[in-house]
Amino acid sequence: MKERELIQCLSSMAVGAKEEALLCGIGDDCAVVRSGEGRVLLYSMDTLQEGVHFDLSWHPLKQLGRKSVTVNVSDIAAMGGRPKYFLFSLGIPPGFADARALQLSEGVVEACALYDCQLIGGDTVASPAGLSLTLTVIGEAREGQVVYRHGAQLGDIVYVSGPLGLSAAGLALFQAGEGDLAGFSRLYRAHCDPLAQVALGQRLAKSGLVNAMMDLSDGLATDLAHLCARSGLGARIFRHALPLDDECEQAAALLGRESLEWMISGGEDYALLLTAPKDAKQQLLALGEQAGQTLYPLGEMVQGAGVELVDAEGYARSVSYRGFDHFS
Amino acid sequence: MKERELIQCLSSMAVGAKEEALLCGIGDDCAVVRSGEGRVLLYSMDTLQEGVHFDLSWHPLKQLGRKSVTVNVSDIAAMGGRPKYFLFSLGIPPGFADARALQLSEGVVEACALYDCQLIGGDTVASPAGLSLTLTVIGEAREGQVVYRHGAQLGDIVYVSGPLGLSAAGLALFQAGEGDLAGFSRLYRAHCDPLAQVALGQRLAKSGLVNAMMDLSDGLATDLAHLCARSGLGARIFRHALPLDDECEQAAALLGRESLEWMISGGEDYALLLTAPKDAKQQLLALGEQAGQTLYPLGEMVQGAGVELVDAEGYARSVSYRGFDHFS
Numbered sequence: 001m002k003e004r005e006l007i008q009c010l011s012s013m014a015v016g017a018k019e020e021a022l023l024c025g026i027g028d029d030c031a032v033v034r035s036g037e038g039r040v041l042l043y044s045m046d047t048l049q050e051g052v053h054f055d056l057s058w059h060p061l062k063q064l065g066r067k068s069v070t071v072n073v074s075d076i077a078a079m080g081g082r083p084k085y086f087l088f089s090l091g092i093p094p095g096f097a098d099a100r101a102l103q104l105s106e107g108v109v110e111a112c113a114l115y116d117c118q119l120i121g122g123d124t125v126a127s128p129a130g131l132s133l134t135l136t137v138i139g140e141a142r143e144g145q146v147v148y149r150h151g152a153q154l155g156d157i158v159y160v161s162g163p164l165g166l167s168a169a170g171l172a173l174f175q176a177g178e179g180d181l182a183g184f185s186r187l188y189r190a191h192c193d194p195l196a197q198v199a200l201g202q203r204l205a206k207s208g209l210v211n212a213m214m215d216l217s218d219g220l221a222t223d224l225a226h227l228c229a230r231s232g233l234g235a236r237i238f239r240h241a242l243p244l245d246d247e248c249e250q251a252a253a254l255l256g257r258e259s260l261e262w263m264i265s266g267g268e269d270y271a272l273l274l275t276a277p278k279d280a281k282q283q284l285l286a287l288g289e290q291a292g293q294t295l296y297p298l299g300e301m302v303q304g305a306g307v308e309l310v311d312a313e314g315y316a317r318s319v320s321y322r323g324f325d326h327f328s
Numbered sequence: 329m330k331e332r333e334l335i336q337c338l339s340s341m342a343v344g345a346k347e348e349a350l351l352c353g354i355g356d357d358c359a360v361v362r363s364g365e366g367r368v369l370l371y372s373m374d375t376l377q378e379g380v381h382f383d384l385s386w387h388p389l390k391q392l393g394r395k396s397v398t399v400n401v402s403d404i405a406a407m408g409g410r411p412k413y414f415l416f417s418l419g420i421p422p423g424f425a426d427a428r429a430l431q432l433s434e435g436v437v438e439a440c441a442l443y444d445c446q447l448i449g450g451d452t453v454a455s456p457a458g459l460s461l462t463l464t465v466i467g468e469a470r471e472g473q474v475v476y477r478h479g480a481q482l483g484d485i486v487y488v489s490g491p492l493g494l495s496a497a498g499l500a501l502f503q504a505g506e507g508d509l510a511g512f513s514r515l516y517r518a519h520c521d522p523l524a525q526v527a528l529g530q531r532l533a534k535s536g537l538v539n540a541m542m543d544l545s546d547g548l549a550t551d552l553a554h555l556c557a558r559s560g561l562g563a564r565i566f567r568h569a570l571p572l573d574d575e576c577e578q579a580a581a582l583l584g585r586e587s588l589e590w591m592i593s594g595g596e597d598y599a600l601l602l603t604a605p606k607d608a609k610q611q612l613l614a615l616g617e618q619a620g621q622t623l624y625p626l627g628e629m630v631q632g633a634g635v636e637l638v639d640a641e642g643y644a645r646s647v648s649y650r651g652f653d654h655f656s
Contacts, residue, residue: 022413022448031448033413036364045415045464047453085350085361087373089462120350120359125375129457134417136373136464 027230028149029075029214030139040146042139044075050093050130058174061100063193065107066114068133071217073115074196074270076139078215080147080205082198083117089134091127104131115198145205147274152212152231156275156301159284161200161293163243164220165259166190168266169251176255186247194270200291201272207287209280216269220298223273224307225320231275237299239311264309265322275301355558356477357403357542358467368474370467372403378421378458386502389428391521393435394442396461399545401443402524402598404467406543408475408533410526411445417462419455432459443526473533475602480540480559484603484629487612489528489621491571492548493587494518496594497579504583514575522598528619529600535615537608544597548626549650551601552635556648559603565627567639592637593650603629 023040024032030042048054048068056064073083088108092101112119117137170191173184181188196215204210212231216223220237228235242263252259271293276284281297288295299310306320351368352360358370376382376396384392401411416436420429440447445465498519501512509516524543532538540559544551548565556563570591580587599621604612609625616623627638634648 022446025446025448026450031413031415033448041369043413043415043449043464043466045417045450045462047417047419047451047462049419049453049455051456052454085359085371087359087371087464089373089375091375091377091460118350118353120353120361121371122354122373123375123462125377126380127377127458127460128379130455132419132455132460134373134375134451134462136371136415138371 023143024148029078030081032079032146034143035140038143040141040143042076042079042081042141043136044072044139045134045136046072046075047132047134049132055174056131059192061103062107062110064133065104066111066193068135069108069111069115069137070194070196070270072135072137073117073198074215074217076137077196077198077201078213078272079139079141080145080201080213081139081141082202083115083137083139085118085120085138087136088119088122090122090124091130091132092124093127093130096131115196141205145208147205147210147213148230149212149214149227150230152227152233152275152301153277154233154301154303155278156211157278157281158224158235158237158298158300159274159276159295160216160220160243160269160271160298161197161274161288161295162269162271163245163248164216164269164271165248165262165266166245167194167268167270168262169248169259172255172257172262173251178254184247184251186245187251191268194268196270197272197291197293200288200293203287203291204272204274207283209284210274210276213272213274216271216273217267219265219267219322220269220273221264221307221319221322227273227275228301228306231301234302234304234306234308235299236302236308236310236316239309241296241298243294243296264319351471351474352476357406358409360407360474362471366471368469368471370404370407370409370469371464372400372467373462373464374400374403375460375462377460383502384459387520389431390435390438392461393432394439394521396463397436397439397443397465398522398524398598400463400465401445401526402543402545404465405524405526405529406541406600407467407469408473408529408541409467409469410530411443411465411467413446413448413466415464416447416450418450418452419458419460420452421455421458424459443524469533473536475533475538475541476558477540477542477555478558480555480561480603480629481605482561482629482631483606484539485606485609486552486563486565486626486628487602487604487623488544488548488571488597488599488626489525489602489616489623490597490599491573491576492544492597492599493576493590493594494573495522495596495598496590497576497587500583500585500590501579506582512575512579514573515579519596522596524598525600525619525621528616528621531615531619532600532602535611537612538602538604541600541602544599544601545595547593547595547650548597548601549592549635549647553648555601555603556634559629562630562632562634562636563627564630564636564638564644567637569624569626571622571624592647
């Protein structure tokens, strides 16, 4: 059973009466629950597991602590909310020294301060193998401003709010043993210590210009395919529109890889993926700048289903759910 | 670092401005957050880890799924709330068959229906070793009715809302390889498939008679010591007042163990532990009966600190945090 399939299965089995206050359950970045006075609460839960999501041989613990908060806060940002509280369950493997647990904790506490949210509970347990960090983040938003995955409209422009593939490139450097990260500080930071775009998410939500939004955690090809499926549309994105990054290109050259693969399939970008009507373009670009981010228009929402990547010659191929192995 | 110490450490490091709406953070069964109109939201997170909290060689998966919800809902019950939503992160070890994941899920869904709460999100991840279940449960209560651990008053009677040590006795039978559970159905159920006392918790909270309450998860000696510490008092409980259970006594005889140890130190009772003024006794006992539970008065809150167990001869010994190895 693939990741998330079991949760979907659980969801379909849960046939109990749906609470009226539950505006959105499983299937978006957060669950959305009405809380009165025009406000909603947002809930997201994510686990980071050693050996699956991180490797302690290169991931500093403090940065890992920060990242565990960031990946959850990014889900709140993607709905246009602000984080308020979180709960933290830590699985500690045998022989994991107290000093290391404290370094990790310092990172968690720093991220709390950074995102202005507060640890209100949790659990620590012995883990038979591998460090495990599960967080539940609780956020808040105005009901009328929440942006879902399912709202994309035909003809909408598709944007990402930052460069793509940097985290994947950083990971590839680590995996190749390229420990000397001089000249690759952006890739290093993107992989080990990303930031959630909370301020931008809130501005976008407040603007009322955005029809659909989610965060980029599983790679553009997969995440955009989810957004398409939820919106009942397809998307066409253009290779020439994908934002190139110097460090990413240099890493690709160094490793004999193609940066395009990282940009399309690489996960953990933690930028925002959004769609908005064509006539909102200038306003949106300005709004991105005000929040210190660049919005890159990549293509548009079209009739059909799935994600197509169009190359310089106009040739389109399906990349839905990263359904390819190599680019020619 | 012992369980919960790291969370306490995190808590002390988190020096950011405390949200006004946060009525209670780390340190009680749930975090309590004001939500408007005189209501509060309750949050609790607990992890069950294979090899630490359960053993799949005797724990049926469906019952384990139910129990994972129950142990979290029990925290909501202990504050006097009702569960509404939960999030579920499942760590699946290598070779764990889909059919088994589905059995587990069926148990989770059954517990949802039982407690009238709804799965609204979560995560599934690969676990390098051992099944891991982390749940966050979200509950609701009236602000004025929430019962905390810290409210016990001098002279209060200490009650438990059910027999003690049954789960520990059931575990001991399994561990001893006593697979034939004929005659031990209560112990079996107490260990594999406990129930959270939500209806009782709500009645107790609504009554306004209870000064302090928590759920029994780590054993009476440890949990009552926590309640004492939070209330700035001690407790004296009487050996003759501890509720004996036939099956528990039979299991003790069979295994050459002492049921008293299970009653004092055994964990996972998932009954409620509470204190209330002496003059509320008749009302409370009646209220327990109405909710289908028996309240057992065990002793009283006294000046000082820690928990003392008084035997038939009037001799008192400290049992705080299960600080003993054997009873004479």
